[in-house]
Amino acid sequence: MFCYQCQETAGCSGCTRAGVCGKTAETANLQDLLIDVTRGLCAVTARLRAEGKPVSDVIDTLVTENLFVTITNANFDNDAIRARISQTIEHTQALRAQLSDASGLPENALWDGSGDWDARAKTVGVLATDDADVRSLRELITYGLKGMAAYNHHINAYGKRVASVDAFLQQALAKTRDDSLSVNDLIALTLETGKYGVDAMAALDEANTSAYGNPEITKVNLGVRSNPGILISGHDLHDLEMLLEQTAGTGVDVYTHSEMLPAHYYPAFKKYPHFVGNYGNAWWKQKEEFEAFGGPILLTTNCLVPPKDSYRDRVYTTGAVGFPGCAHIEADENGHKDFSALIAHAKRCPSPTELETGEIVGGFAHNQVLALADKVVDAVKSGAIKKFVVMAGCDGRAKSRNYYTDFAKALPKDTVILTAGCAKYKYNKLDLGDIGGIPRVLDAGQCNDSYSLAVIALKLKEVFGLDDINDLPIVYNIAWYEQKAVIVLLALLHLGVKNIHLGPTLPAFLSENVAKVLVENFGIAGITTVEDDLRLFFGDA
Numbered sequence: 001m002f003c004y005q006c007q008e009t010a011g012c013s014g015c016t017r018a019g020v021c022g023k024t025a026e027t028a029n030l031q032d033l034l035i036d037v038t039r040g041l042c043a044v045t046a047r048l049r050a051e052g053k054p055v056s057d058v059i060d061t062l063v064t065e066n067l068f069v070t071i072t073n074a075n076f077d078n079d080a081i082r083a084r085i086s087q088t089i090e091h092t093q094a095l096r097a098q099l100s101d102a103s104g105l106p107e108n109a110l111w112d113g114s115g116d117w118d119a120r121a122k123t124v125g126v127l128a129t130d131d132a133d134v135r136s137l138r139e140l141i142t143y144g145l146k147g148m149a150a151y152n153h154h155i156n157a158y159g160k161r162v163a164s165v166d167a168f169l170q171q172a173l174a175k176t177r178d179d180s181l182s183v184n185d186l187i188a189l190t191l192e193t194g195k196y197g198v199d200a201m202a203a204l205d206e207a208n209t210s211a212y213g214n215p216e217i218t219k220v221n222l223g224v225r226s227n228p229g230i231l232i233s234g235h236d237l238h239d240l241e242m243l244l245e246q247t248a249g250t251g252v253d254v255y256t257h258s259e260m261l262p263a264h265y266y267p268a269f270k271k272y273p274h275f276v277g278n279y280g281n282a283w284w285k286q287k288e289e290f291e292a293f294g295g296p297i298l299l300t301t302n303c304l305v306p307p308k309d310s311y312r313d314r315v316y317t318t319g320a321v322g323f324p325g326c327a328h329i330e331a332d333e334n335g336h337k338d339f340s341a342l343i344a345h346a347k348r349c350p351s352p353t354e355l356e357t358g359e360i361v362g363g364f365a366h367n368q369v370l371a372l373a374d375k376v377v378d379a380v381k382s383g384a385i386k387k388f389v390v391m392a393g394c395d396g397r398a399k400s401r402n403y404y405t406d407f408a409k410a411l412p413k414d415t416v417i418l419t420a421g422c423a424k425y426k427y428n429k430l431d432l433g434d435i436g437g438i439p440r441v442l443d444a445g446q447c448n449d450s451y452s453l454a455v456i457a458l459k460l461k462e463v464f465g466l467d468d469i470n471d472l473p474i475v476y477n478i479a480w481y482e483q484k485a486v487i488v489l490l491a492l493l494h495l496g497v498k499n500i501h502l503g504p505t506l507p508a509f510l511s512e513n514v515a516k517v518l519v520e521n522f523g524i525a526g527i528t529t530v531e532d533d534l535r536l537f538f539g540d541a
């Protein structure tokens, strides 16, 4: 195996024996094979579109799900991945027959599934590309597409589709093994990936807010009640809605974990009296927190940490998530999911063990912040707010991530943190106070809600009459972990944001030359120490 798609990759260079995430070499190789056959399918769908022929929703969904399944901490179930490989090959063969001209297709679009899969899997992964810069760009694009696919999956969950996003996803994925593309072509494709990333996040924002209303300032309870409970994690709000509907009146409470916390900010979910609050912290603390919860847990997306034996039977997966030995809830043909097994399971379990008490405040997505725009603009004009610090992104296990807690604590008191994603757990429970009633940590929501932060920045640019988004008093100190952070980064670059600091380490998949391109054109930089970075951002004053 060779995998270096996430920030925790072994030795900051690549996992080669097993994943730090818990992925076995066999799973990693099967995921490589799944990506490769999906590339083959996409080579065919790109041709079909070029011939003016339709590509069905079934195929668009298959590509999206295949990519999502290979995101860090999503799926560890080899049988599920093998089934997807078979299904993908079958569809590729059937679609190939619809082409008027099938000449010149790549080998992965022609493979019929025969031969030794394990042997083949070892030849189609990251290291199949020899040139370091081409490999780096191909992987950067592929990881951006995986992030885009995750957001596309959520759009699709509402029965909505963005044809241009599906078409781009497939065309771009096919190009990640197209030897006719030069390094410059691949750089252009990287930036184009950011454009479609913005489109996907905008469409998801529209889908979420039209279904559940605009997030609003909300106090979220951190304590527990005495009823049995179900803990729901991941990012899928549509799954949450179905769970809340089905648990209503059953005596079973529902709590959020990690990236599901922002669900509490949506008006539509406030009508459920049994939607109690948020339990615990970011994904990487789940071993202790799932143990303590005591009841069933539903993982709707990543991040899943391989569960301990002591609570594995309480972990249920759905969507792109899978783990051997954990029950998987499939949707029926209408997209409905039956959570009765979790509800029955919850009733057999004790109520959750309390981890903490109190409340946290969030709900500062674009609509809410823009409703406060006058107040915010006045605070900037009066000098009460000197700078905004975007600290969106992911949290993770590495001790070096304590930097973000220390950085948040050490920030000048006239700064406001704008956050989204699970990175927030490094500082959202600190008492950082407020500036004239504006909390110093404004949580927009999940990682995809980084889009909200861009909307806010663009609005401020307009209000202040600036020509360049980079002239705003905003600095970017982003934490990354998995591939959704990659699409968020590419989206910000597309919007013209410069000088983004990325930590706790720069991606291992950036070759020296590709890193140089990002530094020279976009001012991308890493992080150093809290003291030095504060000096860099705010000067010595």
Ligand code: FS2
Binding pocket: 258, 259, 283, 302, 303, 393, 394, 395, 421, 422, 423, 446, 447, 448, 481, 482, 484, 485
């Ligand atoms: Fe956090 Fe994990 Fe959100 Fe990432 S829960 S690192 O999936 O996408 O952020």
Ligand code: SF4
Binding pocket: 003, 004, 005, 006, 007, 008, 009, 010, 014, 015, 018, 019, 020, 021, 022, 023, 028, 072, 073
């Ligand atoms: Fe390693 Fe990350 Fe890949 Fe897991 S996802 S195998 S931790 S690089």
